[in-house]
Amino acid sequence: xxxxxxxxxxxxxxxxxxxxxxxxxxxxxxxxxxxxxxxxxxxxxxxxxxxxxxxxxxxxxxxxxxxxxxxxxxxxxxxxxxxxxxxxxxxxxxxxxxxxxxxxxxxxxxxxxxxxxxxxxxxxxxxxxxxxxxxxxxxxxxxxxxxxxxxxxxxxxxxxxxxxxxxxxxxxxxxxxxxxxxxxxxxxxxxxxxxxxxxxxxxxxxxxxxxxxxxxxxxxxxxxxxxxxxxxxxxxxxxxxxxxxxxxxxxxxxxxxxxxxxxxxxxxxxxxxxxxxxxxxxxxxxxxxxxxxxxxxxxxxxxxxxxxxxxxxxxxxxxxxxxxxxxxxxxxxxxxxxxxxxxxxxxxxxxxxxxxxxxxxxxxxxxxxxxxxxxxxxxxxxxxxxxxxxxxxxxxxxx
Numbered sequence: 001x002x003x004x005x006x007x008x009x010x011x012x013x014x015x016x017x018x019x020x021x022x023x024x025x026x027x028x029x030x031x032x033x034x035x036x037x038x039x040x041x042x043x044x045x046x047x048x049x050x051x052x053x054x055x056x057x058x059x060x061x062x063x064x065x066x067x068x069x070x071x072x073x074x075x076x077x078x079x080x081x082x083x084x085x086x087x088x089x090x091x092x093x094x095x096x097x098x099x100x101x102x103x104x105x106x107x108x109x110x111x112x113x114x115x116x117x118x119x120x121x122x123x124x125x126x127x128x129x130x131x132x133x134x135x136x137x138x139x140x141x142x143x144x145x146x147x148x149x150x151x152x153x154x155x156x157x158x159x160x161x162x163x164x165x166x167x168x169x170x171x172x173x174x175x176x177x178x179x180x181x182x183x184x185x186x187x188x189x190x191x192x193x194x195x196x197x198x199x200x201x202x203x204x205x206x207x208x209x210x211x212x213x214x215x216x217x218x219x220x221x222x223x224x225x226x227x228x229x230x231x232x233x234x235x236x237x238x239x240x241x242x243x244x245x246x247x248x249x250x251x252x253x254x255x256x257x258x259x260x261x262x263x264x265x266x267x268x269x270x271x272x273x274x275x276x277x278x279x280x281x282x283x284x285x286x287x288x289x290x291x292x293x294x295x296x297x298x299x300x301x302x303x304x305x306x307x308x309x310x311x312x313x314x315x316x317x318x319x320x321x322x323x324x325x326x327x328x329x330x331x332x333x334x335x336x337x338x339x340x341x342x343x344x345x346x347x348x349x350x351x352x353x354x355x356x357x358x359x360x361x362x363x364x365x366x367x368x369x370x371x372x373x374x375x376x377x378x379x380x381x382x383x384x385x386x387x388x389x390x391x392x393x394x395x396x397x398x399x
Contacts, residue, residue, distance in 0.1 A: 004031020005368065009184065010393070012090040013037065013067065014074070014083070014107075016044045018140065018166045019124045019209065020096035021063045022173025027092075027180065028066035029364045029373055035090075035389050036064055036380070037083065040071040043382040054351025056381070061349055062361055064379030070390070071383030074105050083107055085394045088115035092180050096124035096172075098137050109200055117197045120183040121204050122176045128208035140168030140209055147213025148220050155235040172212040179205035241286055242293040243268070246326060247301050253309035257300060258322040265289065267319045272303035333360045342372025349378050 009032040013024040021036070021044070028034040038044050044060065051057040070086075072079035084107070087093055093112055095102060102108055113119045123129055126138025144150050144162060154161040183205055190197065197203070223229040236245040236256075243259045259268040262285065269278035277299060283289050289296060304312050309325045316323035325331060338344050343363035349356050364373030 004029075004373075007031035007033075009033070009092065010090045011035065011092045011094060011180075012083070012086050013094045014102070015094050015096040015124065017046055017096070018063065018169035019172045019207075020094045020122075020176065021046070022170050023094050023122060023124070023176035023180065024067060024173075025063055025065060026174065026177040029375075030368070032092075034067040035086065035385070035393070036067045036069050037072050037074070037086075038069055038382055040073055040383065043069070043071070047382070054353040056350070056352040056379070058349070058359070061379040065361070066376050067380060068385035068389055069380040069383055070386045072386075074107065080106050082390060084111065084115070086389070087112045087119060089393045090116070090119060091184065092120045092122060094122045094124075094176065094180075099123075099125050099129055099134050109204060113200055113203070118187050119203065120180055120187065121200075122180050122183075122207065123204060124172050124176050124207045124209070126209050128211065129204070129206045138209060140166045140170075140172070143168035143172070143209035143213045146210045148217045149213050152217075152220075152231055152233055154233045156233050158233075160233060168209050168213050171216060172207050172209045175212045175215070176205060176207045179207060237293060240290050242289040243296040243300055245293075245297055245300075247297070247304040247312075249304045249307060249309040249312055251308040254326045255304065255309050255312050256324055256326060257304075257316065260286070260322075262286075264321055268300075268316070268321045271315050271319045271321060272300060274299050274303075338363075341367065342374070345375050347375060347378060350381075352381075 006027055009027065011024060011027050011032050011034040013020060013034055013036045015021055015024065016038075024034045024036065036044070042048075044064070046060045046063060047056050049057055050059045070082075072082050074080060074083060102112075109121045109123075112121060125134070126142060127133040127136060141162060144153075144167065145160075147168070149167070150160040150162065152160075153163065183203060186198065187203075220231055223231065231239060238244050241258075241260050243257065243265070246254045246256050248254050257268065259265045265283075266278040269275060277283060277296065283292055283296075307315075313323050313325055327335070332338060333344055335344070341363070343365075344360050345363050346358050346360050349359045349361075361375060361378070364375065367373065
């Protein structure tokens with residue numbers, strides 16, 4: 001197997017749940033040796049989330065793929081000392097505990113870096129490590145609310161809803177992984193120039209869940225500041241773009257149709273047999289079509305209701321109109337595009353009580369190079385690598 005671009009990077013993951021483990025997974029996917037520290041006994045609580053059978057969930061196996069597991073009690077002197085020895089030989093420490101928890105265990109960034117002046121410490125928390133709210137607890141759902149995402153998610157006139165995945169935590173993990181790469185780049189540049197390591201404060205990657213959500217809210221703030229526009233929930237619509245929505249078909253499946261551009265809009269109207277709408281001057285631009293979005297959606301729905309979803313998508317594809325069925329898990333597993341690009345990878349996996357031989361897992365993103373990245377191992381059994389890692393990491397020189 002070709003070495004990954006991060007195969008010389010060692011990462012000590014002290015996190016649990018979604019955020020820090022997502023950062024660890026992204027680094028592990030590209031070759032980093034990520035050692036996940038879990039408490040003895042029951043380990044990361046994610047092991048029991050969405051647990052439909054056995055003792056270890058597919059969620060844990062997915063988020064913690066390509067890692068090794070070490071079982072240590074961080075609240076005990078023996079566990080704390082082991083973590084300090086591991087940190088001395090790591091490049092990165094990831095954590096997503098409530099601010100102050102590491103310090104209470106004697107594992108502050110100062111303690112972690114005492115024997116390793118180049119160590120990068122990535123900290124993920126609800127509100128960040130500073131500011132008036134920094135000590136408050138919080139999860140991704142709170143970040144989605146405070147960061148502006150919930151207010152825009154759902155149907156107008158109804159309570160906001162959440163996205164069906166832990167998007168706030170995932171965004172924070174992705175930002176943390178990016179921050180780690182920036183810090184490592186800076187470290188390597190200073191090494192090459194013969195400069196001393198940066199002070200600790202400059203080697204801390206501080207990611208707030210709330211800020212990770214806010215960062216993807218596009219022009220929410222400047223639209224309000226510049227134009228006095230307050231964005232509102234629009235259901236399936238995209239602000240200022242029409243027609244673009246989900247439409248129910250004859251077989252009760254739904255499709256998303258994105259008639260975003262002027263040319264695409266005209267082709268879409270041709271497919272549904274509404275050339276009269278295609279040529280109307282009062283529908284010649286997105287801004288004008290947005291004002292007539294109810295009329296356009298009515299015309300499109302009248303057409304989709306006459307055909308099964310597969311027929312709708314086939315007709316729109318032939319006309320160059322972006323469209324897709326709203327996919328179920330089975331649709332994704334069977335999708336020829338995902339399969340061709342290695343985005344569905346089948347592996348044997350244990351539930352903890354049963355061995356399953358052929359289970360699909362999502363592939364490695366982004367794709368770097370000609371071939372898709374491969375899942376080397378799934379999320380490990382609790383403590384499976386404790387002795388191995390303690391032997392390897394604490395009996396060799398730090399680079």
